Amino acid sequence: MDWLTRFPHMDDTTLTALKKSIDEGFRAFTRAYGDRIETFFDPLQYFLIQSERFMTGTPWPIILALIAGIAWFASRSWKIVAGTVITLLLIGFFGMWTDTMKTVSMIFVCTVLSIAIGIPIGILMSRSDRFQGIINPVLDVMQTMPSFVYLIPVVMLLGIGRVPGLIAVVIYAIPPIIRLTNLGIRLVDKDVLEAADAFGSSSWQRLKNVQMPLALPTIMAGINQTIMMALAMVVIASMIGVQGLGQPVLKAIANQYFTLGLFNGLAIVGIAIIFDRISQAYGKRLQKHLETVHA
């Protein structure tokens, strides 16, 4: 009755051999193509470095004014602008300005990349049920697979540094924008689409004039989620060499520096709230036309 108490599994030597051959196969692949793949990601590396250089190299009052300006443009709310400025001043006062700017730069690049990749995929998904059927389980895996697991092959291929960190963050953060782009387009009122067809719209005109503008509030919610998830990855990404607020936290864990961890953690919370309020206020402003005013 041994088979009842112990799960009958593949015998150990075969299992070891299987794992070993997959590992070796991947290692061989890395050796053969690693350099080429690294070159492929060079433009990203350049983008990351430029963005970081801008955020950390520009005098802080200019950056502060710039962020406040963006907050005003997006939200048109003095409260949000004031909250943003005060939070950033506090962060700076507690000596975390440079690390925060590195993190903001990283999040910015991640968000731009996620939008650039995610929205076209979301559009394709909304157009084909079959493509949706393929992509959905992939997104499920991306969201539930522990991030440490896919850090392994990324590090094997690209080593330690900004780009592998960026890829890990994007893998984790991109699903919401894909899903919500798809959903937003699918939820567009069928009557309005029929009207667009009746006037002879081409499928590009339909997308540009009807589907995208009407899906935009939903897509904005996706962008908001993507930013939040990217911030959640900051500490994990710092394990493979991404600089910013994550590294002090990592150091704090290793050495049990409670206050260091707390300060940097709070700084992450602070910029998360800033990003969230700004992007939500912008999303709400996009829906202004839906307010019923006639009486």
Add this chain to the structure above:
Amino acid sequence: MLEEDKGTTGITIRNLYKIFGANPKAHIDAVRNGMTKAELNARHGHVLGLRDINIDMPAGHIQVVMGLSGSGKSTLIRHINRLIDPTAGEVLIDGADVVKMNAAELRAFRRHKTAMVFQKFALLPHRTVLENVVYGLEIQGVARAKQLEAARRWIARVGLEGFEDNYPNQLSGGMQQRVGLARALANDAPILLMDEAFSALDPLIRMDMQSVLLDLQKEIRKTVVFITHDLDEALRLGDRIAILRNGQIVQQGTGQDIVMKPADDYIASFVQHVNRGRVIVVEAIMKPGMHDKGAGLPLVPQGTILEHAARIMTERRIGALHVQDADGKPMGYVDMQSIIAAMVTPAGP
């Protein structure tokens, strides 16, 4: 007048069938051979949308298609610009069969030949009134200045001046449908498709919009296809009316034909509640020759409705009127007796 250049595009529908389901082509022959809608649904799980539709819609006139919900009227109008593909049949416009057009031809056809007004307005909620009205012209690629010029003209024409920069949600239902109408008219297409365009509006506003349409039609002379479930609306607007039931046409003709000679009990039961005095015209019940009172009686033109004729008679305390044709030649006479007889609803079947 405008009649010559605009009124040349009629619509001819020939042997049009529509079956909804997984494999409609497989059942078209059975339906042609007389399988009923109920049989088709029970045995094959397909729904018969339209059966053997033949209509000639004259250019420059209002053709009403009337039927209750589920009769297939909205399906029928969507075949004219092929928002729905037919299972079999032809839709001929300017000698071209819409059914056979490829994607590019169909787009061009929709852009230049047709414009549509929808029951639920279907305006673009994120665009202002002005930006909604330019939509058709924008799609056509017309120059921006021309788009705006046409849009402003039509917005003014439907009585929405001053609302150009409002969003649809800020307007009442009646005003939203005026935007829908302006958007369709700005397209300057010879065919105007109106799918229950006024059905979602309050009765008073609906009457108002009917007047707007009739008024406009005097100038624009488009071929209008108007779908409705309301017989009063059909009789008021329609130069010709086709009545649809269970996907088949049960009667076609002028409003007079339908009120005076309903083809079957179904139509008769509809017609029962109509105010006949406002529909029937004097020549429909006129007797030939002169009335025995002779030449002293007043003249009314042909096309006068009975209610109006009766009012003249009661005001003048006379019992008969002479009818004259468009050239002023006498055609015959009507008396109070026959007017009352025609206005009283015949005992229901």
